[in-house]
Amino acid sequence: MTSLFEPCQVGAMALASRIVMAPLTRNRAPGSLANARMATYYRQRANPATGAGLIITEATAISHQGQGYADVPGIWSQAQISAWQQVTAAVHAEGGRIVLQLWHVGRISHISLQPGGAAPVAPSAITAKAKTVLLVDGQAQFVETSEPRALTAEELPGIVQDYRHAAANAMAAGFDGVEVHAANGYLVDQFLRAGSNQRSDAYGGSIPHRARFLGEVMAAVVDEIGGDRTAIRLSPVTPANDASDDHPQALFEHVAGLLGPMGLAYVHVIEGSTGGPRDHQQGAAPFDYVALKRAYALAGGHGAWMLNNGYDLNLAQEALAQDADLVAFGKSFIANPDLALRLKQGGPYNSPDRKTFYGGTEVGYTDYPTLA
Numbered sequence: 001m002t003s004l005f006e007p008c009q010v011g012a013m014a015l016a017s018r019i020v021m022a023p024l025t026r027n028r029a030p031g032s033l034a035n036a037r038m039a040t041y042y043r044q045r046a047n048p049a050t051g052a053g054l055i056i057t058e059a060t061a062i063s064h065q066g067q068g069y070a071d072v073p074g075i076w077s078q079a080q081i082s083a084w085q086q087v088t089a090a091v092h093a094e095g096g097r098i099v100l101q102l103w104h105v106g107r108i109s110h111i112s113l114q115p116g117g118a119a120p121v122a123p124s125a126i127t128a129k130a131k132t133v134l135l136v137d138g139q140a141q142f143v144e145t146s147e148p149r150a151l152t153a154e155e156l157p158g159i160v161q162d163y164r165h166a167a168a169n170a171m172a173a174g175f176d177g178v179e180v181h182a183a184n185g186y187l188v189d190q191f192l193r194a195g196s197n198q199r200s201d202a203y204g205g206s207i208p209h210r211a212r213f214l215g216e217v218m219a220a221v222v223d224e225i226g227g228d229r230t231a232i233r234l235s236p237v238t239p240a241n242d243a244s245d246d247h248p249q250a251l252f253e254h255v256a257g258l259l260g261p262m263g264l265a266y267v268h269v270i271e272g273s274t275g276g277p278r279d280h281q282q283g284a285a286p287f288d289y290v291a292l293k294r295a296y297a298l299a300g301g302h303g304a305w306m307l308n309n310g311y312d313l314n315l316a317q318e319a320l321a322q323d324a325d326l327v328a329f330g331k332s333f334i335a336n337p338d339l340a341l342r343l344k345q346g347g348p349y350n351s352p353d354r355k356t357f358y359g360g361t362e363v364g365y366t367d368y369p370t371l372a
């Protein structure tokens with residue numbers, strides 16, 4: 001039986017275990033710049049003997065327009081490349097591997113975070129029934145998202161190039177690869193879903209048209225840095241950030257067909273509702289994840305298959321026995337930098353302090369105790 005703790009090859013990356021640290025937004029990057037505190041945070045979780053075999057960074061904006069939350073990092077400027085280099089160096093010094101998650105939030109933003117106070121952009125001018133995070137006097141506050149404007153077809157090639165440029169910048173910053181965030185109701189996901197995409201041009205209407213933007217983004221990133229250093233995150237039935245579609249099975253099996261020939265390092269799938277029910281029995285929308293993986297394989301997909309959402313040791317081992325390759329752990333990595341060691345020993349586990357999730361200092365960030 002495949003063990004969670006055994007090494008594996010994932011695209012161009014040799015991983016010491018199948019334990020992945022999921023992307024976790026922490027709002028501790030003032031000025032959109034990574035910093036020494038972030039380097040400490042990731043280094044604490046980077047030793048593959050005690051922490052993650054692979055770290056996926058917090059979601060990182062590909063452009064100023066792509067920002068939607070206060071104090072999140074970016075990867076569009078030389079200053080940001082230089083700032084991230086201290087993080088990648090810290091992780092690699094521990095023997096770890098780290099990929100950067102590329103993010104454009106689309107309509108999940110607020111005018112105060114946009115260039116010139118402009119409206120956020122989206123496939124269609126439909127305001128999300130969702131909230132974002134602003135920092136007021138250093139305290140996180142959840143506020144309603146602003147009304148977006150619809151992107152013109154002429155603007156889309158520029159955003160695709162922003163993804164390409166961000167991927168190149170990530171490699172210059174020392175990352176081992178990138179993960180395109182196409183989940184949780186952000187821009188790529190907004191194009192996919194009929195609930196947020198009501199366009200009548202070549203990027204709206206039918207499933208192939210709604211998936212066109214995703215295909216163009218992925219093709220550009222793969223062309224820039226290679227498929228073996230490129231990955232994607234999907235969330236077929238999550239309602240996060242007002243994501244909705246009446247036919248998710250057909251939609252995401254089509255997406256899997258697009259991804260199959262690209263030679264990706266891995267596909268990262270959030271099962272059920274992000275941070276909520278995992279399966280239909282628990283209240284999540286029904287979805288056949290086995291059929292999704294089959295569609296990917298039938299299209300030539302041979303990259304690793306990563307699963308995510310509420311995993312513990314037993315569930316993770318079950319997933320590996322049922323043909324998953326990697327398992328991502330989220331909130332448990334916040335409070336347990338040495339999560340792999342704790343999983344091996346069956347605990348004990350620190351409990352995360354939710355009050356410190358978004359914004360703040362080292363409290364609830366780099367001060368959780370380890371076993372060693």
